[in-house]
Amino acid sequence: xxxxxxxxxxxxxxxxxxxxxxxxxxxxxxxxxxxxxxxxxxxxxxxxxxxxxxxxxxxxxxxxxxxxxxxxxxxxxxxxxxxxxxxxxxxxxxxxxxxxxxxxxxxxxxxxxxxxxxxxxxxxxxxxxxxxxxxxxxxxxxxxxxxxxxxxxxxxxxxxxxxxxxxxxxxxxxxxxxxxxxxxxxxxxxxxxxxxxxxxxxxxxxxxxxxxxxxxxxxxxxxxxxxxxxxxxxxxxxxxxxxxxxxxxxxxxxxxxxxxxxxxxxxxxxxxxxxxxxxxxxxxxxxxxxxxxxxxxxxxxxxxxxxxxxxxxxxxxxxxxxxxxxxxxxxxxxxxxxxxxxxxxxxxxxxxxxxxxxxxxxxxxxxxxxxxxxxxxxxxxxxxxxxxxxxxxxxxxxxxxxxxxxxxxxxxxxxxxxxxxxxxxxxxxxxxxxxxxxxxxxxxxxxxxxxxxxxxxxxxxxxxxxxxxxxxxxxxxxxxxxxxxxxxxxxxxxxxxxxxxxxxxxxxxxxxxxxxxxxxxxxxxxxxxxxxxxxxxxxxxxxxxxxxxxxxxxxxxxxxxxxxxxxxxxxxxxxxxxxxxxxxxxxxxxxxxxxxxxxxxxxxxxxxxxxxxxxxxxxxxxxxxxxxxxxxxxxxxxxxxxxxxxxxxxxxxxxxxxxxxxxxxxxxxxxxxxxxxxxxxxxxxxxxxxxxx
Ligand SMILES: Nc1nc2c(c(=O)[nH]1)N[C@H]1C(S)=C(S)[C@@H](COP(=O)(O)OP(=O)(O)OC[C@H]3O[C@@H](n4cnc5c(=O)[nH]c(N)nc54)[C@H](O)[C@@H]3O)O[C@H]1N2
Ligand SMILES: Nc1nc2c(c(=O)[nH]1)N[C@H]1C(S)=C(S)[C@@H](COP(=O)(O)OP(=O)(O)OC[C@H]3O[C@@H](n4cnc5c(=O)[nH]c(N)nc54)[C@H](O)[C@@H]3O)O[C@H]1N2
Ligand code: SF4
Ligand SMILES: [Mo]
Numbered sequence: 001x002x003x004x005x006x007x008x009x010x011x012x013x014x015x016x017x018x019x020x021x022x023x024x025x026x027x028x029x030x031x032x033x034x035x036x037x038x039x040x041x042x043x044x045x046x047x048x049x050x051x052x053x054x055x056x057x058x059x060x061x062x063x064x065x066x067x068x069x070x071x072x073x074x075x076x077x078x079x080x081x082x083x084x085x086x087x088x089x090x091x092x093x094x095x096x097x098x099x100x101x102x103x104x105x106x107x108x109x110x111x112x113x114x115x116x117x118x119x120x121x122x123x124x125x126x127x128x129x130x131x132x133x134x135x136x137x138x139x140x141x142x143x144x145x146x147x148x149x150x151x152x153x154x155x156x157x158x159x160x161x162x163x164x165x166x167x168x169x170x171x172x173x174x175x176x177x178x179x180x181x182x183x184x185x186x187x188x189x190x191x192x193x194x195x196x197x198x199x200x201x202x203x204x205x206x207x208x209x210x211x212x213x214x215x216x217x218x219x220x221x222x223x224x225x226x227x228x229x230x231x232x233x234x235x236x237x238x239x240x241x242x243x244x245x246x247x248x249x250x251x252x253x254x255x256x257x258x259x260x261x262x263x264x265x266x267x268x269x270x271x272x273x274x275x276x277x278x279x280x281x282x283x284x285x286x287x288x289x290x291x292x293x294x295x296x297x298x299x300x301x302x303x304x305x306x307x308x309x310x311x312x313x314x315x316x317x318x319x320x321x322x323x324x325x326x327x328x329x330x331x332x333x334x335x336x337x338x339x340x341x342x343x344x345x346x347x348x349x350x351x352x353x354x355x356x357x358x359x360x361x362x363x364x365x366x367x368x369x370x371x372x373x374x375x376x377x378x379x380x381x382x383x384x385x386x387x388x389x390x391x392x393x394x395x396x397x398x399x400x401x402x403x404x405x406x407x408x409x410x411x412x413x414x415x416x417x418x419x420x421x422x423x424x425x426x427x428x429x430x431x432x433x434x435x436x437x438x439x440x441x442x443x444x445x446x447x448x449x450x451x452x453x454x455x456x457x458x459x460x461x462x463x464x465x466x467x468x469x470x471x472x473x474x475x476x477x478x479x480x481x482x483x484x485x486x487x488x489x490x491x492x493x494x495x496x497x498x499x500x501x502x503x504x505x506x507x508x509x510x511x512x513x514x515x516x517x518x519x520x521x522x523x524x525x526x527x528x529x530x531x532x533x534x535x536x537x538x539x540x541x542x543x544x545x546x547x548x549x550x551x552x553x554x555x556x557x558x559x560x561x562x563x564x565x566x567x568x569x570x571x572x573x574x575x576x577x578x579x580x581x582x583x584x585x586x587x588x589x590x591x592x593x594x595x596x597x598x599x600x601x602x603x604x605x606x607x608x609x610x611x612x613x614x615x616x617x618x619x620x621x622x623x624x625x626x627x628x629x630x631x632x633x634x635x636x637x638x639x640x641x642x643x644x645x646x647x648x649x650x651x652x653x654x655x656x657x658x659x660x661x662x663x664x665x666x667x668x669x670x671x672x673x674x675x676x677x678x679x680x681x682x683x684x685x686x687x688x689x690x691x692x693x
Pocket of ligand 3: 011012013014015016017018045046047048049050177178179
């Protein structure tokens with residue numbers, strides 16, 4: 001038996017990136033567990049995290065660079081060496097940049113703590129076009145948060161461990177999970193905190209809630225308006241906090257008058273008295289109340305305003321920068337320390353503007369993937385001809401893959417850098433296999449929060465196949481493009497040392513726990529002296545950012561469309577054992593859930609002659625697919641539901657090939673349907689027909 005070594009690193013089985021400890025013997029991973037030194041983790045890992053072993057030792061993932069030989073999507077590839085693949089890519093890039101300039105290149109990634117690398121890479125290529133996946137995830141929530149506090153949603157955190165009442169809108173915390181958050185919420189519930197859960201479907205989270213309210217899909221905004229109505233009318237809010245920190249209360253008071261609980265009952269199906277009770281109940285626990293901003297609250301056309309109403313509720317409860325509430329995330333500077341140096345500091349600024357900087361009638365912010373697609377299609381305001389999808393799979397995560405093909409065909413170069421065969425990879429010109437999270441190190445990242453720190457993902461084993469870590473791939477491309485002086489790194493240690501240069505922290509400091517804390521105790525600002533990053537320095541119910549961009553601060557409620565008879569709103573979500581579209585082929589996880597089913601309301605199913613377990617046909621605008629029905633009273637009659645991420649079209653992934661149905665294929669015509677203010681994709685504006693197959 002060889003020696004067993006222990007490596008502290010970060011899980012990579014989903015985008016949460018929990019801290020882990022990995023045991024390695026003779027270059028083989030034997031055991032993975034949650035990092036025992038991290039409070040709230042203490043050894044725990046979810047099912048996907050544990051299935052990291054199966055992922056690592058799987059043969060059904062890309063093993064070497066691949067260059068397309070047939071038409072896009074034909075599945076015809078040739079094996080390439082790294083030199084061949086990178087020469088091919090940079091050959092194309094040179095043609096493109098000679099003709100159109102660096103701005104014709106775009107890169108999108110999954111965002112997260114390591115984006116300093118991708119942003120700096122794009123900058124080194126002379127392009128302003130870095131973007132992330134957030135339009136498909138939390139963009140509406142993020143921008144709503146900014147208009148109130150000046151902080152994005154990633155710059156605030158929730159102190160679940162100390163809260164007294166948690167209100168969740170389709171935030172299915174016990175299935176769509178983050179390990180630390182689950183543990184903190186369970187601790188709070190053990191300590192007597194209340195949980196209110198609002199969803200059009202009874203999830204595992206609903207089963208653990210004190211109060212579960214089944215809402216008509218798409219009407220959360222009406223629910224919140226009524227809640228605010230009661231809170232203002234009965235003066236249930238935190239008077240001192242609101243008086244000191246809020247601008248626009250009077251405007252909110254007059255806007256909210258017509259939105260009574262009795263009115264909301266008709267919209268949402270939730271009894272008026274329940275809304276009144278909840279308003280009184282949460283105010284009894286204030287300020288230790290958390291209305292979670294969520295994601296899915298409603299991926300509808302009014303998502304921005306419904307998300308915004310959630311943060312208004314938090315503000316009314318005074319639950320900002322207080323134990324048991326929302327806490328503004330602190331960085332190194334707040335702990336009196338120096339931040340990491342950015343790799344981009346070495347690179348000259350790019351003069352061109354990002355593709356959608358001046359797009360007419362656009363939503364707030366820039367770098368929207370939906371706008372990039374419009375630009376790729378039209379060539380306006382300038383052509384974008386090369387697209388890198390790094391740790392990103394738009395063809396599985398944006399609506400309507402067929403429509404996407406039409407757009408992507410305008411590219412001269414599509415590159416996927418992935419650890420799996422993604423749907424986008426399968427349609428691309430080159431697949432570059434990245435070394436897995438167990439086989440590579442990443443750049444050091446900053447973890448903001450009440451106790452900020454630096455975190456490290458460190459290589460546990462050598463790559464099993466002919467793959468490379470992202471930092472090396474990007475370095476090699478920049479070098480070949482003649483800009484190597486901006487990206488001169490020969491090893492990850494060189495990068496780490498550069499990043500740490502002014503921090504006083506050393507690489508060895510990460511050895512013991514995989515992270516370096518920068519504050520002994522949680523940093524909580526004095527509530528008399530808060531810092532909001534809005535123009536007024538206050539929480540802006542009437543937002544200057546919105547006014548300046550000609551959007552309203554309070555939008556009148558618009559009732560969502562009711563599906564016609566025999567049709568349903570297609571809702572979707574996650575299970576605890578899969579991550580998006582990337583885990584369905586995992587040997588362990590595919591055993592736990594191998595295909596998705598269609599939840600349909602009992603009464604509706606009866607009317608259509610559908611019994612539990614029957615195969616049904618789901619149709620949408622020319623597309624149809626078959627799936628097994630799960631007939632249940634636990635879903636709202638207007639909705640059907642399926643797990644996201646199934647129905648893969650890549651034959652090399654034999655365990656999941658064509659198993660189940662892909663939600664995005666039903667989302668026909670929605671590729672450009674976004675919330676007009678936040679810009680997030682309105683996936684849920686999708687009606688499908690259902691009949692017995
Ligand atoms: N219809 C519908 N659409 C949805 C959703 C839905 O529920 N229904 N969910 C939405 C949401 S919330 C999100 S966040 C997006 C998610 O969709 P995406 O933003 O596309 O992100 P992921 O699916 O997490 O991962 C993208 C790719 O990253 C790859 N990957 C994983 N680990 C690594 C790694 O270490 N290195 C590299 N290079 N690649 C890696 C995966 O194999 C995968 O192909 O989808 C959105 N789209
Ligand atoms: N296991 C696992 N965990 C994950 C992920 C994963 O892929 N797998 N992904 C991570 C990511 S990227 C994200 S964004 C989060 C997502 O976290 P959540 O948003 O909590 O997760 P979803 O599973 O998408 O759950 C959406 C819920 O919204 C409900 N819903 C649909 N329409 C409405 C509506 O109009 N009103 C209300 N109130 N509810 C509605 C659906 O019925 C569903 O139960 O999960 C994260 N955690
Ligand atoms: S939630 Fe699970 S899969 Fe995601 S990073 Fe944490 S342990 Fe890994
Ligand atoms: Mo997400």
